[in-house]
Amino acid sequence: MTRKNGSARRAVLAGAAAALLLPGAVRAQAWPSRTITLVVPFAPGGGTDTFARPFAAKLSQELGQQVVIDNRAGAGGTVGAAIVAKAKPDGYTFLLGSVHHAVAVTAYKQLQYDLQKDLVPVTSVASVPDVLVIYPGIPAKTLQEFIAYCKANPGKTNFGSVGLGTTRHLAGEIFNAKTGTTMTHVPYKGSGPATAALISGEVTAVFEGLGSAAPYIRSGKARALAVFSAERSPAFPDIPTAAEAGLAGFESLSWYGLWAPAGTDAAIVSAMQAAVEKAFAAADLKKVWLEQGAAPGGAPTVRFAAFVTEEIGKWGKVVRDGNITIE
Incomplete structure (x- = not known):
């Protein structure tokens, strides 16, 4: 075989190898060619929405196609997750899920989807400490004063959450167990x-993500007593940590992430992760997250997937230890 013929043969083989990869590459290059739907599995105006709307706007700029929000609330976020799990895996439907979905894996007796089989982790979006906020009409200015108030009013205090089996629900149950209080849980369809129930005085307290609670804390419509993180939030340096307020060993963080339906082309998942990472490199989106006391997202897909698996295990233990089961 001549050198010329050998070179030609290698070129043909290289072309054939490239052709094997071509379908996925072509789909990734053509994507996105139309509007992308971002399913937010909670009611409008809640914690996920706080991040979803500026995130979707920035992502639209990065992708060159509109990213629209579709709020599908219900059952602690599992209704929306089921919708995405059953959606066509064409790269045009994504779930903006949260830590609540990691909890639901163990907490719910039956789910209409399998988080680890029917959905594919894409990347992180935000991480923010939870905060205990109370109705400002309650005569308690500190965490210890609030605990004393609850004990002095057994059966008359309650706490709202984004739904049964969510981390906010579990945070309230853990709080009751650690402090000896007996607040009654009142579930809602989102933050x-x-x-709104807290502001009106319908509930006494709410365990909420700092991001969604931020405007109500700043306006005085809700009183923040403690953040459940190891350190104070730079966005709210005056709010003590739970440990500083006398309740050690209690941390609760809310995080949000992006999932795609199982079967979505890996090249599209990779392209979406890259777009999200680029979006968080922009100063304007970073500023919005900082104002909410949140850490930005954009983590590599492999790292986010490992994190989700770890969270499923961590919250699964909390659910089993608390003997919590939701039909």
Whole structure:
């Protein structure tokens, strides 16, 4: 075989190898060619919405196609997750899920989807500490004063959450167990309705993500008593940590992430992760997250997937230890 013929043969083989990869590559290059739907599995105006809307706007700029929000509330976020799990895996439907979905894996007796089989982790979106906020009409200015108030009013205090089996629900149950209080749980269909109930005095307290609670804390419509993180939030340096307020060993963080239906082309998942990472490199989106006391997202897909698996295990233990089961 001549050198010329050998070179030609290698070129043909290289072309054939490239052709094997071509379908996925072509789909990734053509994507996105139309509007992308971002399913937010909670009611409008809640914690996820706080991040979803500026995130979707920035992502639209990065992708060159509109990213629209579709709020599908219900059952602690599992209704919306089921919708995405059953959606066509063409790269045009994504779930903006949260830590609540990691909890639901163990907490719910039956789910209409399998988080680890029917959905594919894409990347992180935000991480923010939870905060205990109370109705400002309650005569308690500190966490210890609030605990004393609850004990002095057994059966008359309650706490709202974004739904049964969510981390906010579990945070309230853990709080009751650690402090000896007996607040009654009142589930809602998202942070928005739960916060509205707090502001109106319908519920005494709410365990909420700092991001969604931020405007109500700043306006004085809700009183923040403690953040459940190891350190104070730079966005709210005056709010003590739970440990500083006298309740050690209690941390609760809310995080949000992006999932795609199982079967979505790996090249599209990779392209979406890259777009999200680029979006968070922009100063304007970073500023919005900082104002909410949140850490930005954009983590590599492999790292986010490992994190989700770890969270499923961590919250699964909390659910089993608390003997919590939701039909």
